[in-house]
Structures are given as C-alpha cells and as structure tokens.
Amino acid sequence: MNRTTRVKGTARAKRTASVKGTAGGRRARRLDPLSLTGLGCLLLLVLVALGSLVHAGGDPDAIVGPRLQPPGPGWWLGTDNLGRSMLPRVMEGVGTTLLLSSAAVLVTAALSAGFGILAGYRGGYLNELVMRVVELLYSFPAIVLAILVAAVAGPGQLAAVASIVLVTIPLMIRLVRAAAVAVAERDYVTAAAISGAGLPRILGRHILPNVAGTIAVQGTYALSVGISVEGGLSFLGFGVQPPQASLGVLIRQGGTYMMAAPWLIIGPGVVLVLAILSINVLGDGLRDRFEPRETRALI
Amino acid sequence: MILDLTDVTVSFTTGPPLRRTRLDAMRGVSLSVAEGETLGLVGESGSGKTTTSRVALGLQRPTSGTVRFDGRPFPRRRKDLAGRMQAVLQHPHWSxxxxxxxxxxxxxxxxxxxxxxxxxxxxxxxxxxxxxxxxxxxxxxxxxxxxxxxxxxxxxxxxPSFIVFDEAVSALDVSVQVQILNLLKDLQAEYGFAALFISHDLGAVRYVADRIAVMRGGEVVETADAVTFYSAPEHPYSRQLLESL
CATH class of the missing domain: 1.10.260 (434 Repressor (Amino-terminal Domain))
Structure with a gap:
C-alpha cells in the first residue's frame, strides 16, 4: 500500500474519532474496502478448509477417476497422479496450512509479547540476552533454519510449526520490544511506577494493551510468512508428510507433472497466493487502524 | 523536612568504550522541601531539573550524596512508598x-x-x-x-504528603495554565501537601512557589524565598532570568 493512501486513511480516522468523540472512538475506525476484501477472502478460505472436514468437495483420499485428468465434471480441479480429485485435496491442504501457520503464529505472538515487553521495559542484561538470541536467529536464512529444525525434530507437522515460530519470532520480538520501549517512556508508565505499581501491573495494564496493536499487525504478517514457510518446507519434503495434504505438499507433488498436468500446481498455487495476499492486505489495514501515528515511525 | 537532598551528584557516561565522557547532570545539589511547602525549581533546558525530579521521586539513584524522604532513605521496595508520593508529569498527551x-x-x-x-x-x-x-x-x-x-x-x-509537578503546566495554553495553577493552590490549601514545582517558566513558578531554587549546568546557583527572589535576586544568572521575564 502506498504512502499517500495511508496518510489519507489516518486523516480520515482522526476525523471520525474527533467528530464522534464516543467511548469507542478508537474503535470507530473502519478497515478500508481493500482490507475488508482481504478479510473476506481469508474467511472464505477458512470456510473452505472447514468444508473439507465434512468432505464437502469429496473424499481427499478417494480415487475418483483416471490419472492426471484436466479439470472436468467429477473433478473440477483435475485429478492427480493417483487419480484422486484435486478439489478436496486443495481444500484439505488449505486447512492444514492455515491450521499449522496460525498455531505457530499464536506461539510466536505469545512468546514475543512476553520477551519483547519484558526486554523493552526492563532493558539491561535481559534485553541484551533476548536481542542477541534474536539476532542469532535473524542471521539464518528462513529456509535453512527450517531445514535445521526438520533435521533435529524429524520431518512432520511439529517441525513445520517450530520452523514457522523460529522464522517469525525474531522480527516480532524486535518490533514488540521497540514498541514497548516507546511506551515505557510515556508519563503514565512513570506515574504508575511512582505510585508503587509492581511489574505485573505495569506490563499487563499499561504496556501490553498499548503494544497489542503492533502484535496484531505483526501477527498477520507472520501468518503470511508462516504460510509460505510451511509451503516451502513441505515442498522440500521436511514438513507435512503425504498422504496428508497441505498446499506445500500439493505443489511438490504437482511439480513433478508440471508439463503434463499444470492444473496440479495451478490449483494449490493460486490458493497459496490468494491466502498470502489477502493476509498481507488485511495486515496493512490493521496497521492503519491500530497505529495511525504512534509506532509507524519505528517500523 | 519531607524531602532532603544533600550534596547529590548524578553522572551519566556516554559515548563508545575507551572514549567515554562523563556528564554530570547534577553536581553537589542540596535541596530541601518542608511539609506543606512548595519549592519552585527553575532553570533552562539541560540544567538538570528533570534529573533532580527523578532523584526526588526515587527513580534515579544518585551517584553520590544522600536523599531522604520523610527523614529516611528510599526503601528498597518501591511499594513501601506507595501512595505517599505522587507526580504530575510533563506531557498531557501521554500522562x-x-x-x-x-x-x-x-x-x-x-x-x-x-x-x-x-x-x-x-x-x-x-x-x-x-x-x-x-x-x-x-x-x-x-x-x-x-x-x-x-x-x-x-x-x-x-x-500524598509530597507531589512533584514536573513541567506540569508548560504544555498548556496560558489561560488554562492559570486555571490549573489556581486549582493547585486551592488544593494545597485544603490538603497541605508539599510540592516540588519544576518549570522553566518563572511566571508560573512565581504564582505557586514559597521558595525558589535556580539550577544551571547541574548546580543550584541560588535558593531564596519567593518574595526575596523576585525582588532582589542575588546571583547574576537569576537576575538575567528575571530580566527576560
């Protein structure tokens, strides 16, 4: 999203807040249409994934017809090399990918909130320790880190989740910490400390609520990174193991027959792009809503 | 005395290792605030006013010198002081x-x-x-x-028996400043708290303070009764400040 749009969004948000002046003024800001579209797409994908639980598109493991058939009645996204219909497999794949990525992002968000806020507020040795570990993780290319995890933990869903956590956590901790440092200097935090408020109260009541926007925004970006890491890892064979479908698994299997049956990668590929795009667009919208002027300069 | 600072020095070190420079934000500062009294602390930016307020609030440990609140050094646990000392800080937007x-x-x-x-x-x-x-x-x-x-x-x-006002009215419009200062005087008359009123604005300080301390470059250059100070300041720097008023 370009800069002018953001500025516009902020000005509009300010106006709404001051005109309404209600208790929910902060909440009165709406997401812009583009982010709402992103949110809609994402919800649609979640719905599709839920549909696969009741085999709405058919049994993902059932052989329904000849091998490598182009899309047609009975197999709307074609059939794969074993004659399974791609439609239910893509539906299952979306579910697996979204589930693993969101689980990982929740872990990332929780850990980042804890360590980032503590490091940002306390500073000192704890800060140094956390930041050095974060830099260490940051210095590994994402996919190398993921392969390392898979090598240690063994390929599978756990490796996929752990890899996503390790890939997304450095950026999230840094940003949460930066936001916490900024909040920690504000007068209300000082006033609370002077009143004798203890660490749990200061972190929980004052700092966490004021960096929650950053966490939410970074969470959406981490989700899209997580989806691509899962895709990459499973594509390399270190993540989700067949016959369970994930978008990465499907793209890997489809890649073998790319020339003969391009629909094998077009289906899952398009869905993967759609998922990442809609999440990024949603993230931009959340960012405009949550941090109109406060933390933007830090990112 | 509710607050007693004796010969307090606070130094910060800045710069890269081997080329560290030492900066004294406060140098040998002695100040005291009696029960129910308002001490006005004035000085230009960078004169050490805010560091003084942080020391008075127990947020900054002095490099040397002693700080006593209500006759005792600051307790190890902040909670032991809870409710007895409060602050009104600079920025209305972030207060x-x-x-x-x-x-x-x-x-x-x-x-x-x-x-x-x-x-x-x-x-x-x-x-x-x-x-x-x-x-x-x-x-x-x-x-x-x-x-x-x-x-x-x-x-x-x-x-509380002691409140620090650190540039508490500086960010406000002049008319609002007067309202807040009046409110402050009324409340003090009613509750009798002691106050450390820090400001770069001599006019505002004059309005509320019983005694005035002037800081410059980390040192207190003059302490005097408000009346004496505004009529016959001793230190040349105080005179300079008053002339610019």
Whole structure:
C-alpha cells in the first residue's frame, strides 16, 4: 500500500474519532474496502478448509477417476497422479496450512509479547540476552533454519510449526520490544511506577494493551510468512508428510507433472497466493487502524 | 523536612568504550522541601531539573550524596512508598493510558495499595473541577487541560504528603495554565501537601512557589524565598532570568 493512501486513511480516522468523540472512538475506525476484501477472502478460505472436514468437495483420499485428468465434471480441479480429485485435496491442504501457520503464529505472538515487553521495559542484561538470541536467529536464512529444525525434530507437522515460530519470532520480538520501549517512556508508565505499581501491573495494564496493536499487525504478517514457510518446507519434503495434504505438499507433488498436468500446481498455487495476499492486505489495514501515528515511525 | 537532598551528584557516561565522557547532570545539589511547602525549581533546558525530579521521586539513584524522604532513605521496595508520593508529569498527551478509562486511571494508585476506590473517584474528579461523568471517558476525548486535571486527581487520591509537578503546566495554553495553577493552590490549601514545582517558566513558578531554587549546568546557583527572589535576586544568572521575564 502506498504512502499517500495511508496518510489519507489516518486523516480520515482522526476525523471520525474527533467528530464522534464516543467511548469507542478508537474503535470507530473502519478497515478500508481493500482490507475488508482481504478479510473476506481469508474467511472464505477458512470456510473452505472447514468444508473439507465434512468432505464437502469429496473424499481427499478417494480415487475418483483416471490419472492426471484436466479439470472436468467429477473433478473440477483435475485429478492427480493417483487419480484422486484435486478439489478436496486443495481444500484439505488449505486447512492444514492455515491450521499449522496460525498455531505457530499464536506461539510466536505469545512468546514475543512476553520477551519483547519484558526486554523493552526492563532493558539491561535481559534485553541484551533476548536481542542477541534474536539476532542469532535473524542471521539464518528462513529456509535453512527450517531445514535445521526438520533435521533435529524429524520431518512432520511439529517441525513445520517450530520452523514457522523460529522464522517469525525474531522480527516480532524486535518490533514488540521497540514498541514497548516507546511506551515505557510515556508519563503514565512513570506515574504508575511512582505510585508503587509492581511489574505485573505495569506490563499487563499499561504496556501490553498499548503494544497489542503492533502484535496484531505483526501477527498477520507472520501468518503470511508462516504460510509460505510451511509451503516451502513441505515442498522440500521436511514438513507435512503425504498422504496428508497441505498446499506445500500439493505443489511438490504437482511439480513433478508440471508439463503434463499444470492444473496440479495451478490449483494449490493460486490458493497459496490468494491466502498470502489477502493476509498481507488485511495486515496493512490493521496497521492503519491500530497505529495511525504512534509506532509507524519505528517500523 | 519531607524531602532532603544533600550534596547529590548524578553522572551519566556516554559515548563508545575507551572514549567515554562523563556528564554530570547534577553536581553537589542540596535541596530541601518542608511539609506543606512548595519549592519552585527553575532553570533552562539541560540544567538538570528533570534529573533532580527523578532523584526526588526515587527513580534515579544518585551517584553520590544522600536523599531522604520523610527523614529516611528510599526503601528498597518501591511499594513501601506507595501512595505517599505522587507526580504530575510533563506531557498531557501521554500522562494517561489511552486504553484505560479516566476512572480507572484515577483509581490506579488506590488499586496499587489494594484499596477499593468506591466513591473516591467521583469525589476526586469533582475536586479538580471535572464532572463525575468523566470517569467513563477515554483520554482522547479530553482536552489537554482536562487531562492535567485528571493527572492531579490521580496524584491526590492517595492524599500524598509530597507531589512533584514536573513541567506540569508548560504544555498548556496560558489561560488554562492559570486555571490549573489556581486549582493547585486551592488544593494545597485544603490538603497541605508539599510540592516540588519544576518549570522553566518563572511566571508560573512565581504564582505557586514559597521558595525558589535556580539550577544551571547541574548546580543550584541560588535558593531564596519567593518574595526575596523576585525582588532582589542575588546571583547574576537569576537576575538575567528575571530580566527576560
């Protein structure tokens, strides 16, 4: 999203807040249409994934017809090399990918909130320790880190989740910490400390609520990174193991027959792009809503 | 004496290793504030006023010298001081947590003490000239002057014996400043708290202070009664400050 749009969004948000002046003024800001579209797409994908639980598109493991058939009645996204219909497999794949990525992002968000806020507020040795570990993780290319995890933990869903956590956590901790440092200097935090408020109260009541926007925004970006890491890892064979479908698994299997049956990668590929795009667009919208002027300069 | 600073020095080191330079934010500062008295602390930016307030509030440990609050050094645990000392700080925009309702913010010092606010919050708001209905609002719905009133209500709610006002009115319009300063005097007459009133604005200080201390370059260059100070300042720097008024 370009800069002018953001500025516009902020000005509009300010106006709404001051005109309404209600208790929910902060909440009165709406997401812009583009982010709402992103949110809609994402919800649609979640719905599709839920549909696969009741085999709405058919049994993902059932052989329904000849091998490598182009899309047609009975197999709307074609059939794969074993004659399974791609439609239910893509539906299952979306579910697996979204589930693993969101689980990982929740872990990332929780850990980042804890360590980032503590490091940002306390500073000192704890800060140094956390930041050095974060830099260490940051210095590994994402996919190398993921392969390392898979090598240690063994390929599978756990490796996929752990890899996503390790890939997304450095950026999230840094940003949460930066936001916490900024909040920690504000007068209300000082006033609370002077009143004798203890660490749990200061972190929980004052700092966490004021960096929650950053966490939410970074969470959406981490989700899209997580989806691509899962895709990459499973594509390399270190993540989700067949016959369970994930978008990465499907793209890997489809890649073998790319020339003969391009629909094998077009289906899952398009869905993967759609998922990442809609999440990024949603993230931009959340960012405009949550941090109109406060933390933007830090990112 | 409620607050006693004796020969306090605070040094900061800055710069890269091997080329560290030492900066004295306070050098041999001695100040005292008696019960119920307002000490005005004036000086230009960078003169060490804010460091002095941080030392007085126990947020900054002095490099040397002693600080006594109510006759005793600061306790190790901040909680032991809870409610006896409060502050109204500089920036009305950031003096209140934007995610907390005004009522919660005002009640917080009591919550820290584990006391129930009960009817005290509406009372505290009325004391600073705000309607009790403000308790349900959020800070962004208030003007700068209203926010500073809320900060004062929050500071007063535990009936502290000492309050630090660090540039508490500097960011406000002149007319609002006068209102807040009047409020301050009224409240002090009623509750008798001692105050350290820090400002670069000699006019505002004159309005509230019983005694004045002037800081420059980390040192206190003159301490005098307000009346004496404004009529016959001793130190050349004080004269210079007064002439610019």
């Amino acid at each position: 209140l947590n934007p995610r907390m309702r005004i009522g919660q913010s005002v009640a917080e010092p009591l919550a820290v003490l584990g006391k129930d606010a009960g009817s005290l919050v509406p009372e505290a708001l009325e004391q600073v000239g705000l309607e009790p209905g403000f308790a349900d609002r959020y800070p962004h719905e208030l003007s700068g002057g209203q926010r500073q009133r809320v900060s004062i209500a929050r500071a007063l709610i535990t009936r």
